[in-house]
Amino acid sequence: MPILKRSPRTREGRLPVASLASEESLGESSGWRSAVSPGRPSRLFATCAHPGCNSGWLQLWRSRSTPMFEGGWSCSAECTRARVEAALHREVSGRGTGRIAAHRHRIPIGLILLEQGWITQSQLRRALEAQKAAGKGRLGEWLVRQHAVSEPVVTRALALQWSCPVLPLEQHAPEWLATAMPRLFVEAFGALPLRVAAGRLLYLGFEQGLDPALAFGVEQMTGLRVESGIVQQAHFREAHVRMLESGFPPAELIEAVSEAALAQAFSRALEKNKPAESRLVRVHGCLWLRMWLRPQIGPLPEVNGVRDLIGSIGSF
Numbered sequence: 238m239p240i241l242k243r244s245p246r247t248r249e250g251r252l253p254v255a256s257l258a259s260e261e262s263l264g265e266s267s268g269w270r271s272a273v274s275p276g277r278p279s280r281l282f283a284t285c286a287h288p289g290c291n292s293g294w295l296q297l298w299r300s301r302s303t304p305m306f307e308g309g310w311s312c313s314a315e316c317t318r319a320r321v322e323a324a325l326h327r328e329v330s331g332r333g334t335g336r337i338a339a340h341r342h343r344i345p346i347g348l349i350l351l352e353q354g355w356i357t358q359s360q361l362r363r364a365l366e367a368q369k370a371a372g373k374g375r376l377g378e379w380l381v382r383q384h385a386v387s388e389p390v391v392t393r394a395l396a397l398q399w400s401c402p403v404l405p406l407e408q409h410a411p412e413w414l415a416t417a418m419p420r421l422f423v424e425a426f427g428a429l430p431l432r433v434a435a436g437r438l439l440y441l442g443f444e445q446g447l448d449p450a451l452a453f454g455v456e457q458m459t460g461l462r463v464e465s466g467i468v469q470q471a472h473f474r475e476a477h478v479r480m481l482e483s484g485f486p487p488a489e490l491i492e493a494v495s496e497a498a499l500a501q502a503f504s505r506a507l508e509k510n511k512p513a514e515s516r517l518v519r520v521h522g523c524l525w526l527r528m529w530l531r532p533q534i535g536p537l538p539e540v541n542g543v544r545d546l547i548g549s550i551g552s553f
């Protein structure tokens with residue numbers, strides 16, 4: 238009868254509060270609560286966050302304070318599973334973080350360079366012909382190769398094309414930034430976390446063009462505002478290689494046959510790791526579950542403070 242064993246406080250006329258310990262241990266000064274769960278009211282009584290929970294008052298006697306998922310505690314493995322299923326469906330159906338405006342038309346880089354007077358008609362024609370004959374390479378690269386423009390000029394043109402800033406690479410500390418997102422995203426989506434400013438703004442660099450879906454997903458996950466921009470190609474490539482060699486949080490890839498199978502794998506991981514907080518976001522076809530094994534101190538988690546699961550579903 239573990240239920241009865243857990244009720245010493247009731248003799249003092251107080252109800253046992255299952256998740257009070259984890260709430261207290263978060264600490265108001267850590268910044269974690271505001272970053273991960275903005276606006277979550279402090280609770281005196283732990284109530285299961287699964288809307289369909291039918292444990293009633295029994296849930297208060299359950300001897301567990303974790304796992305926490307998206308700011309709420311669930312009283313049982315079944316309730317965790319139901320909440321993960323709902324969150325997964327939200328992301329897969331595009332009602333959640335994966336809902337990003339469709340690509341809008343962008344002015345070709347050659348036209349921008351021409352309009353700005355940075356290249357001539359004949360330089361553009363020569364580069365286009367070389368690109369066509371070779372069947373590969375970006376126009377900007379051909380223009381640089383043919384000495385029509387310098388690389389910084391192509392970078393400026395790309396920034397105009399994407400209406401974004403050119404971001405510098407000063408004081409880049411890849412080890413510290415490697416917890417902003419899984420290594421897979423840095424590699425597959427060609428993103429480069431650059432720095433965190435004022436503890437709440439994350440600069441994200443790209444080489445050729447922005448990735449709004451990735452930026453939005455990282456924003457939702459980290460609680461930091463993400464500012465994306467273009468980094469000059471040579472600088473980007475060097476820093477990107479260095480970044481990929483950094484120590485990233487442990488990550489597991491899960492290929493699931495269905496949404497239900499992935500929900501099961503995610504909820505099992507939550508029950509096993511008992512995170513102090515966890516969250517699910519979608520980045521393109523990847524469903525990214527991050528588990529905070531302990532409360533986060535500072536704008537980014539420690540490398541061993543979080544664990545990532547990246548799921549994909551069949552042909553989704």
Ligand SMILES: [Zn+2]
Nearest residue numbers: 285290312316
């Ligand atoms: Zn419940």
